[in-house]
Amino acid sequence: MQSIEDTKQTRRIQISGGSTYTISLPKKWIDEIGIKNGDNMTIVKNANHSMTLFPGLDTEKPRRRAVITISQKDAGESIQRKIIAVYLNGYKTIQIISKGVKILPEHSRLIKDLVRRSMIGTEIVESDSESITIQILTRLPELTFDVALKRMHLMTSNMHREAIEALSKNDIAYGEEVARMDDEVDRFSLYMMRTLIMAIQNASMLYDMELEQPSDCLNYRTVISRIERIADHAALIAKRIKFLKDPLEPKTIKEIQGLSEDAINCFDNSILALTKKDPILAEKIASGVEEIVKKEEALMYGIKESKNSTIIKFVLEDIRRTAEYSSDIIEVVINKTISSIISEK
Template identity: 35%
Template sequence: MPSNEILRRVQITGGSTYIISLPKNWVRRLGLKQGDYLTLTPLPDGSLKVRFRKESPKPFKTTMRVDPKLSPEASVREFIARYLVGYDLIEITFPEGTYKHRTAIKECMVKKMIGVEIIDEASDYVIVQCLAKPTELSVVNAIKRMTNITSHMLSDVVKCLGERNEEVLKEVTEREDTVDKFYLFIVRQLKSVALGLLLPSDVGLYDFREVLGFRLVVKSVERIADHVNRIAKIMLRMPTEALTYLENLREMGLKVVETYGNSVRSLLRRDINLGHRVVRGSREIGLKEEEAIGWIIRERLDIGVALPLRTILESFKRIADYSSDIAEIAINLAIENPIPVNY
């Protein structure tokens, strides 16, 4: 028996009520007393989770001192790490020489985070609080919004292959921040489940298997949005003489849009057959990329034209690969969990 497990014998009282005693050390550590209520949550693996929830649980708080020796980007990463772990209150202290760090962190809050607000601020510190709760936006609904935004970004970029629209392309690059907001919000919820701060049901999921699967999914969607953003920026910088060649990539782009859309549908519907179609479609896109590269070589295009075309093709291929990853996760989640059998 593992050292952290405690063995208890099931007893019957009143002829039909099953009872077990609670470990004394656990009771004392939580400050339980007679009359307190415990919540019992049956889990898919047959175990039972016991929790004591006070009426007004204290928020999880942490402090962070910005190091002037670090770059502003490094300080932002440390701030995001605290947000993702699940802290509700983050107190950040800023010594002299960290004005740029302060600005970068506050910009990150606005652009990359959902429900994070400054509740106190002075010249040398900022206290922020995460106000968004899992009950207000489940993981599944957040993923639906995240994938929907990414799908529209991809479709808009492919439409611009026929005729470049700079306003649309600039909007695509701006929408990536919204995708990042949902990504960080979802990862925060999933990490809270992994740490035992929340149950899968608290974030709208069934079990820990779904938690792991959706963690991989949101990373793939976030990377897809990165590649769409990359394509949009390349198209904005492309010289005029290169624009006439973009139409040659449109067929492949439309196939990528279809493949990504099907990957999301296979996930949300747990559609195994559609998932297999996505995997096959991803391989077909890989062949189309090879054909397009061969065409670029045969045409002996100028490097200023060939390089952006090649980069766009590579991003299309990567989007198809990530779509295939999502479809494989959908297939895995569609398979029923094994049922424990007592021999």
């Protein structure tokens, strides 16, 4: 067990010259981290009046290769879960091996499909009968967290609008095309979750992402999961089209489109409030979400029994859930900006 001195010590600050202060660092810590005399260090001043000290970016060491050993008895879903867990934990190279026996063809297909469908910036660089090696090529400077978040939001917003359009046209093929877009949203979700996990473990990456403190990673994890869920509901709307017995009536289409537009506007504005750190806009969205819930309840109450009534109810619920998940995003905005709207005594 580590002693308190292994993780926390108090040192006195001393002035050196007219405008510089110095503080000594424990030799044991320096040796364990691998810092040498003359190495560059980076100091970050955090918003919570703390400072973070970490080695220069050039000294950052990539994580080692992760090796996953599988057998022919393993379930394909179990293998996929292990690969995703390693990907999220920031490893640059993932090797799947099956010692002494061949990897089953169905396992090989599942792994390759997972890489293609769910993992941004990855390639299979080696593959033989007993091993598959996955290389993660994408680095943060090439696809920043902010850019990935914007793309994920735009894809999800477009998914919802196109799902409603396909529903109004009773176009099954269009709906299936929209539903497939969910895979792309999931890819961005995994990439950003991986980035957040790495940022918690690496102060330099946290700084690159322009996050003020590690707790911000928890807030953004909530945002990402809510965007992913909104995309899931858009995909559900698109998938429900094939179960319609008849085209929807014009009056019903108009009601669904109106509620949908209100919900997606709340979603778009919740992301805008997040990027602008605007608590006033966030409060306005909260009121809008309440109105959407009331409208959805009224529409539900007014639905007459028909061949399509069950599908219509499911669609209305999908739209309401979109608004409610947007409400979760604005809660993050308010939590992050509360210090700017209160006074401390």
